[in-house]
Amino acid sequence: MVRVVPAAHAAPVAPAGGDAFVTPVRPEFAPDPEQSREEMEALQREVATVATFTDDIGFDPTTVSVTGDASLTGERPLVAGVDQAFLDDRAVSAVVCLRGGEVVARATAVTDLSIPYVPGLLSFREGGPILDAFAALDADPDLVVFDGSGRIHFRQAGLATHLGVVLGVPSVGVAKNLLCGRVGEDTDGRPEGWRTPVRADGRVDAPDGTVLGYAYQSRQYDSNPVINPLYVSPGHRVSAETTVDLVERLCAGYKLPEPTRLADAYADERKGEL
Numbered sequence: 463m464v465r466v467v468p469a470a471h472a473a474p475v476a477p478a479g480g481d482a483f484v485t486p487v488r489p490e491f492a493p494d495p496e497q498s499r500e501e502m503e504a505l506q507r508e509v510a511t512v513a514t515f516t517d518d519i520g521f522d523p524t525t526v527s528v529t530g531d532a533s534l535t536g537e538r539p540l541v542a543g544v545d546q547a548f549l550d551d552r553a554v555s556a557v558v559c560l561r562g563g564e565v566v567a568r569a570t571a572v573t574d575l576s577i578p579y580v581p582g583l584l585s586f587r588e589g590g591p592i593l594d595a596f597a598a599l600d601a602d603p604d605l606v607v608f609d610g611s612g613r614i615h616f617r618q619a620g621l622a623t624h625l626g627v628v629l630g631v632p633s634v635g636v637a638k639n640l641l642c643g644r645v646g647e648d649t650d651g652r653p654e655g656w657r658t659p660v661r662a663d664g665r666v667d668a669p670d671g672t673v674l675g676y677a678y679q680s681r682q683y684d685s686n687p688v689i690n691p692l693y694v695s696p697g698h699r700v701s702a703e704t705t706v707d708l709v710e711r712l713c714a715g716y717k718l719p720e721p722t723r724l725a726d727a728y729a730d731e732r733k734g735e736l
Contacts, residue, residue, distance in 0.1 A: 484596040484603070487630030488512070493589035495577045502586050506619035507667065513623050515613055518699040519632040521604055526711045528720040529563050538562040541712065542603035543721025544592055547729035549736055551575050553588060555595035556729035559603055560721055567601035568725075570732045581641065582616045585624040592625060605700075606633040607712065607721045611641050612697035612705070614660055614675045617667050626698030633697030634705045635675075636719055640693050642666055643674050649691050654682040657706055660693060676706040681717040689717065 486492060491509050493502075521539040528541075538561050547554040553575050559567040571594035577587050588610075611620030612635030619627075622635030643660040656679040662668040675695025682689055694709045696702050712719035718726070 483601055484599055484629060484631070486593065486628045488628050491624070491628050492593065493586040493624060493628075495586050495590065497586070499580075499583070502583050503617060506585075506615075506617040506624065509624050509627050510618040510667070513613075513619065513627050513697075514699045515696045515701060516699075517701045517704050519605065519704070523704055523708055523711070526605070526708055527562055528560055528712055528714045539604040540566070540601060541721050542599075542601070542606045543609075543719065543723070543725040544595070544606060545609040545722050545725035545729050546588060546591065547726075547733040548575075549733050553591035554729050554733045554736065555588070555591040556725045556732065557592075557595045557599050558721060558724040558728055559599070559601045560724070565724065567599060568728055569595050569598040569600070570728065571595040571598055572732070572736065584610055585619075585621045588621065589625055589628075592621075593628070596629065603631065605708070606631050606697070607709075607719050608633060608635050608697060609637075609722045609726065611635045611637045611693070612675065612695035613702070614641055614643055614693055614695040616642050616665055618674070620695070620697075622695070622697030630698075632699040634700055634708060635695050635697050636709060636722060637693045637695075638690070640677070645677050649677050649679075651688055652679040652682070652691065654679055655710070656691070659702070660695070673702050675702050678706050678709060680709065680713045680719075681715070692717070 542559045556570045573591035608622035612622035626633030642665045644663045647658045657676045659673045662672040677691040679691045696705045714720045
């Protein structure tokens with residue numbers, strides 16, 4: 463059971479004291495929706511060259527949990543989930559932070575959208591609004607889970623990688639659909655806990671066969687054996703193997719990881735209030 467500690471939603475403003483807890487460490491890579499498509503793609507390739515797809519997370523992955531696991535001792539890492547809802551031409555971005563089974567901070571921002579969705583360029587549509595929500599967050603997460611791709615991307619720089627580099631924070635991407643790459647096995651009807659690598663193919667700017675992430679079956683139901691898997695991949699400062707281990711530990715009986723599931727619910731709640 464996740465316990466929610468009351469936390470006010472917010473417009474994009476800094477916390478009391480004047481300084482935001484989460485600020486870009488590489489602002490030169492911040493997504494600019496005014497750029498041309500060629501400029502956007504060039505920036506993504508540059509982001510991919512500075513992204514780290516190996517473990518540099520600063521905590522023990524086995525201490526990550528969203529349940530009241532009595533076997534885990536010490537302070538748990540603070541894990542943020544990010545998702546959005548949409549209202550006309552505005553994005554309602556939400557960030558929810560959990561430490562173990564407790565929500566300790568959350569924030570939202572409502573931001574105008576200036577460009578439509580283009581496959582492979584999601585960060586340029588939604589990245590700025592998400593950064594607005596982080597600017598309102600009264601917490602400094604150890605790990606960020608994005609509703610979107612990380613390295614499973616044409617230029618190895620999906621939303622989770624792009625914003626992970628901008629913020630300098632360990633990050634992972636969790637997508638519901640496969641953007642690119644190839645899965646070597648049939649994904650239909652796989653049991654809960656099943657995983658298989660997603661490898662680069664000719665559509666990806668990486669050597670053929672590079673492991674970009676994993677297809678991971680997070681949940682399965684006896685009454686419906688064709689639940690689709692998630693496609694999880696490193697954003698920044700996390701390896702592909704650790705990414706899928708983290709996502710497994712963050713799922714709490716639902717298909718989606720608990721941080722992004724709660725962020726999705728919080729974004730919808732704020733949208734309803736608007």
